[in-house]
Amino acid sequence: MSTMEWESRGNGRMDIERLDDGADFAALLRWCRRRAGLGQATLAELSGLGVRTIRDLELGRTSHPHRESVRLLADALGLEGDAGERFRRAAGHAPRAEPLHLPARPGQLPPDLADFTGRAEQLAALRGLLTAGARPAPAVVVLGGQPGAGKTALAVRAGHELESQFPHGCLHADLRGTGPAPLTPGAVLASFLRALGVDGADVPADVDGRVALYRSCTAGRRVLVLLDDAAAEAQVRPLLPSGAGCAALVTSRTRLAGLEAAVSLPVGVLEPSEAVRLLGRVAGAARVAAEPAAATAIVERCAFLPLAVRIAGARLAGRPHWKLSRLTAVLDDDRRRLDELRAGDLNVRASIAVSYRLLGTDARTALRRIGLLDAPDFGVWAGAALVDAGVERAEHLCERLVEAHLLELAGEDAAGHARYRMPDLVRAFARERLLREESPDSRAEALRRVVDRGLQLADRVARLGGGPSPR
Ligand SMILES: Nc1ncnc2c1ncn2[C@@H]1O[C@H](COP(=O)(O)OP(=O)(O)OP(=O)(O)O)[C@@H](O)[C@H]1O
Ligand SMILES: [Mg+2]
Structure with a gap:
């Protein structure tokens, strides 16, 4: 019986003699002490060892317990005869009578990626x-x-x-x-x-x-x-x-x-050079080396997202006769990009959709409408205009999207309000959902509110005598 099984029955009825030779000394010591009804301090007193020594032994921090310490502990715990010998054996101080049965050592890691790149x-x-x-x-x-x-x-x-x-x-x-x-x-x-x-x-x-x-x-x-x-x-x-x-x-x-x-x-996106390297590993290094500009353009359109780069690479690998520039052209069309970023069961749109479905209704609306903005980043006031709410509510929704990694913080404006950025492929997804889920009127109104709010803010800034204009 291993220490763990034995410990798991920790009801005092189990006997130390039933423990097999792979016993873990730290767990054994802890169990014996508790079975004897002793605290670490009392055991320290009875054995003449320091509390710290006992704590370290019980935490497995001492890989080779001292022979004398083990003897003192066995005495203090009243472990005699076979029990004492098993206790000493677990500490590595007595010849093993039987073959060693180590407690299970799980090795559950999934396989590593042969083409793992960067990081x-x-x-x-x-x-x-x-x-x-x-x-x-x-x-x-x-x-x-x-x-x-x-x-x-x-x-x-x-x-x-x-x-x-x-x-x-x-x-x-x-x-x-x-x-x-x-x-x-x-x-x-x-x-x-x-x-x-x-x-x-x-x-x-x-x-x-x-x-x-x-x-x-x-x-x-x-x-x-x-x-x-x-x-x-x-x-x-x-x-x-x-x-x-x-x-x-x-x-x-x-x-x-x-x-x-x-x-x-x-975990952000890949560095551009790493993304090109990954594309080469999946699609073929020679092809990437032959068309470096097209390779750079492809990973840019993949927004350097590993999932998208792997898909682009897999698509090229399946079409050995394609020039890389052909895929660049296909990915150039914003409205087709997510259609193209699919290979087998890898799918950028489906992957983002999973996170989208987990959002609440208002956060979903915010995400869709933020897709309307063309600027690289935006202030929370623009978010408020898009969802037709106050700044506080908009901030809350944007934070929710940041929490889900569908928005990134891009700094603060002069007034100390957060500015946000939407990753490119998330924006492509947001625009698709916007077209599908909102009427042309609702989209136009949302944009009109942003323009109006922007003009109001610009006006206020101008009247205050300058300063950065809102974007
Ligand atoms: N550093 C890397 N090198 C090579 N391939 C990578 C690397 N990082 C990710 N990939 C590939 O990109 C795809 C997405 O990676 P992964 O599943 O690890 O992403 P994730 O962030 O865990 O996604 P999810 O949010 O869906 O859990 C996988 O096909 C993976 O093989
Ligand atoms: Mg994952």
């Missing part, structure tokens, strides 16, 4: 955040970004790069946060527990029990947990591992601002 800066940041030396709590990093920005690809690449730093394994779950039925924490926990070596029959029936067991299975261990496509904070919290040496890497289309002590790492 050197983000990977370096992740290395620092997830593997930094001793820390008091597990590291939690949230990768956020617009649909198709490459959050999952980056998380998987980082997982493979850092896997060796997590000797107790990697867990992975696609939480399906943007789908119609996001996974419940209870379901994910059941599969995590089994992957960690807990027998199916020992998985507690209730969520609280699963959370508690998951925490004791990850305490004192170094496990990396990849939580992909999270819907919200509440879905993620129960899945965070408890050991300070563990780390969680979460991807989400929303910002998960409420996740305590998590570090947010934005």
